């Protein structure tokens with residue numbers, strides 16, 4: 001299978017300037033590839049740097065060293081050195097990040113939130129709305145909530161709206177940070193099948209799941225983040 | 235009339251040319267630094283935020299970029315329908331024409347951006363007339379459509395701005411600026427002075443209009459939540475200088491500079 005992600009000797013430390021300039025090393029020497037059709041699962045204890053790694057891949061955190069190459073359309077782009085415009089371009093078409101939290105936009109309805117990626121991608125409004133409705137139904141969001149803004153939804157409902165939005169138009173590379181954190185068994189099943197469908201469509205996924213059962217079902221390969229953790233500054 | 239080929243050339247040009255190319259812009263007020271050595275490029279459809287403490291030079295910079303003030307040194311190049319022009323190298327008359335044609339400025343105080351003695355419809359319609367539209371019925375219908383887009387009841391088209399609330403005046407100013415569909419918009423604290431619920435509505439409106447019209451914009455704000463919601467890229471200023479710039483979410487979530495770390499942690503506490 002073809003690689004879509006190549007991570008080479010990635011390292012990350014945080015410098016806290018306003019706390020005496022203390023330097024917090026988190027990751028070092030991280031190297032791996034992910035191919036189309038794979039779901040790589042990261043595991044390791046809390047605070048080991050799992051979320052940090054996903055945020056680095058998304059360009060949300062700045063790399064201290066190393067390369068993060070993402071295959072974008074016809075070429076490799078190194079997220080670690082790309083300018084903001086390029087990162088945004090890669091995010092628009094190739095790279096998405098699914099967290100457990102929905103970024104609520106004031107006054108925008110659940111249906112509109114879910115259909116937005118399709119509309120931005122050029123799909124006709126009616127068709128996008130139908131697809132969004134199907135996705136919300138699949139994630140068991142009651143129809144009476146579709147026209148409401150999710151600000152007042154429960155945590156699990158917001159999370160499912162977020163998943164619906166993220167999986168309605170899958171990207172070649174998908175980063176999943178505990179997307180199933182507060183879901184019941186039935187909805188976890190839906191997410192597992194969405195991940196499987198994305199893989200079969202050729203996406204490369206990398207995910208963090210706190211639930212061992214989900215890990216087992218979703219993973220095609222596993223990495224222990226601790227093998228990349230800098231235990232103590234030497 | 236443009237030919238298809240010319241239109242295509244314009245589109246290709248726009249795609250790989252920055253709308254705004256700023257090099258080493260410095261503005262001194264005597265001995266005092268307004269802003270110093272600011273450089274960046276802004277691309278079509280991009281929204282750049284400028285944040286920083288009071289007196290850090292945000293408004294000074296914005297005024298230099300928008301042609302309202304002249305930098306002491308440095309260069310502001312603008313893309314104008316396929317031509318690259320030096321904003322401060324133009325004659326006064328050419329610069330005014332360029333500003334009318336391709337820029338919009340949203341002021342913090344709506345009174346600075348509106349004609350207070352002209353009706354709401356007149357405020358919006360005037361900009362269409364600037365662009366050569368002469369048909370009264372057409373102007374009135376476009377104006378009334380824009381009032382609706384910024385959520386002002388079109389029945390109030392003949393009211394004067396002073397009969398509106400602060401939030402409505404600000405929305406009217408936005409309609410006046412956007413009706414001529416400028417490719418480049420400058421905003422200085424567009425939601426300053428409004429109460430929080432009015433702010434949220436206005437932000438939502440700005441967010442969708444900027445995306446729909448594919449406008450490139452520079453927005454000055456002291457509010458990091460506003461920056462996160464509206465901007466793609468962020469520039470952090472202190473003492474007139476840019477101390478950090480990058481993707482908005484990266485600058486806010488993983489700030490590198492001591493001052494940015496202070497700014498982002500102040501919000502949490």
Ligand SMILES: Nc1ncnc2c1ncn2[C@@H]1O[C@H](COP(=O)(O)OP(=O)(O)OP(=O)(O)O)[C@@H](O)[C@H]1O
Nearest residue numbers: 014024026045046047048049050051052053487488
């Ligand atoms: N923006 C930041 N600034 C400073 N330190 C950070 C930042 N983000 C993460 N860290 C630190 O990096 C380390 C790794 O955190 P991270 O969130 O990646 O852990 P994790 O493996 O995802 O843990 P969990 O399973 O609890 O979610 C922690 O010590 C954390 O405090």
Ligand SMILES: Nc1ncnc2c1ncn2[C@@H]1O[C@H](COP(=O)(O)OP(=O)(O)OP(=O)(O)O)[C@@H](O)[C@H]1O
Nearest residue numbers: 263266267268287288289290291292293294295456
């Ligand atoms: N017309 C002027 N004459 C002299 N000094 C000026 C003038 N305008 C601004 N300054 C000075 O330039 C510096 C930058 O001011 P500026 O108005 O650009 O700050 P700002 O970042 O917009 O602040 P705020 O957030 O308070 O609006 C300040 O020290 C200010 O006193």
Ligand SMILES: [Mg+2]
Nearest residue numbers: 050051052208
């Ligand atoms: Mg985590």
Ligand SMILES: [Mg+2]
Nearest residue numbers: 292293294422
């Ligand atoms: Mg100011």
